[in-house]
Amino acid sequence: MLAASFTFLTPQAAVLAVLAVLPPAAFAIGARRADAVRQILRLPPAPPRRRYGRVAALAGIVLLLTLAAMQPAIRTNSALRSRTDAQLFVVLDTSRSMAAAPSPSGLTRLARAERLASDLGAQLGDLPVGVATFTDRVLPDLFPTADRAAFDSVVSGVRVEDPPPQQANTVATTFDALTSLATNGFFPDNVQKRVVVVLTDGESVPFDPSAVAASLAHHGVRLKVIRIGSGRDRVWTPSGKPEARYRPDPAGARFDVARLESALGNPAGQSASAFIRSAVGSGPSASVGVRPHTATLAPVPAVLALVLLIVVFGSPRTAAATVPAPIRQTGPRGQAREEPDTRTGRRRAAASRRGRRSLH
Numbered sequence: 001m002l003a004a005s006f007t008f009l010t011p012q013a014a015v016l017a018v019l020a021v022l023p024p025a026a027f028a029i030g031a032r033r034a035d036a037v038r039q040i041l042r043l044p045p046a047p048p049r050r051r052y053g054r055v056a057a058l059a060g061i062v063l064l065l066t067l068a069a070m071q072p073a074i075r076t077n078s079a080l081r082s083r084t085d086a087q088l089f090v091v092l093d094t095s096r097s098m099a100a101a102p103s104p105s106g107l108t109r110l111a112r113a114e115r116l117a118s119d120l121g122a123q124l125g126d127l128p129v130g131v132a133t134f135t136d137r138v139l140p141d142l143f144p145t146a147d148r149a150a151f152d153s154v155v156s157g158v159r160v161e162d163p164p165p166q167q168a169n170t171v172a173t174t175f176d177a178l179t180s181l182a183t184n185g186f187f188p189d190n191v192q193k194r195v196v197v198v199l200t201d202g203e204s205v206p207f208d209p210s211a212v213a214a215s216l217a218h219h220g221v222r223l224k225v226i227r228i229g230s231g232r233d234r235v236w237t238p239s240g241k242p243e244a245r246y247r248p249d250p251a252g253a254r255f256d257v258a259r260l261e262s263a264l265g266n267p268a269g270q271s272a273s274a275f276i277r278s279a280v281g282s283g284p285s286a287s288v289g290v291r292p293h294t295a296t297l298a299p300v301p302a303v304l305a306l307v308l309l310i311v312v313f314g315s316p317r318t319a320a321a322t323v324p325a326p327i328r329q330t331g332p333r334g335q336a337r338e339e340p341d342t343r344t345g346r347r348r349a350a351a352s353r354r355g356r357r358s359l360h
Helices: 011-041 048-069 109-122 148-156 175-183 209-218 250-264 272-280 299-313 316-321 343-359
Strands: 002-008 072-083 086-093 129-134 138-145 193-200 221-227 285-296 327-330 336-339
Touching: 011 048, 048 299, 086 109, 086 138, 086 175, 086 272, 109 129, 109 148, 109 193, 109 272, 129 148, 129 175, 138 148, 138 175, 175 193, 175 209, 175 221, 193 272, 209 221, 209 250, 221 250, 221 272
Parallel strands: 086 129, 086 193, 193 221
Antiparallel strands: 002 072, 072 285, 129 138, 327 336
8 A cells, every 4th residue: 555645844945935026126126227338328128028037037946946845755655564573683783893993984894884784675675674782692773574664773872892792701602692692582482584684703612513503593583693803903092003903813713704604504504695585585474564765856946947047048048148348439431330339339429410510
């Protein structure tokens, strides 16, 4: 079911419409002065169509820009559907090492993990996705939902060591903590396909990969570990220097992740999206709400205002029409010549007539 409505995102901008009276007022004042000058010079009056047309065009441009500032938009609501047989948790490692980056201005490991999590969420259709954080314990931040806006909002709010690990160690992460995903009520009993993707740098204290894999498999949880980071990453101080107490261990991290992936029975090199698709497959879904969409129409009146401005004031024909027509005068020998319609032109014409009288 699709419902649509028209609205203005910033209706208070309508007060700008009062500026539309300025062009007519300015042109009225200018027209009075121009008419007075034309009477003095004995020129015919300006065509009213051209005068009033430009005034209307200026007022229309102001009104169109006001409409654009009000941001007209169309809001639609579509059915929000959610898989009823499958759920996914994206678990983000928030240990201190996830603050490491290749340079003081580079993206941290956590920022890269958040970007990857958001990209995954956008590819999963109606699959409910939740968020959890992970150090020496796993804590839920958002239980699985089909609302991608809520998912993205929670992912973007994840911070390093928030909450902090229970124990203060140089390496706080332990993969043993992942067993709580199967035993601590992360998934409802009626969900048969339970999937977890862990985004981590892989730096962990010693753990038993076989025990972790067996515990998860016993409760029907499929788990995939995605390693983020490299040996060039450092935790940088505000002054731009690397912290002395942190040293990356890329070889150890790769080894630990490979051991856990092997124990889980995951194919080597499989991407997170491919793993999720193979784990959840297809299944039934149900409507759980509505998904709002807003499409702004503000560019339309803005472009129309620009086009009107170019057509009315930017064409060479219009510009030429504003140049006063020259006055033809007769020279001493009867030659026709042109003088601009100015005070200087009248003086030259008068001097020419005096010269002719003196010759006769």
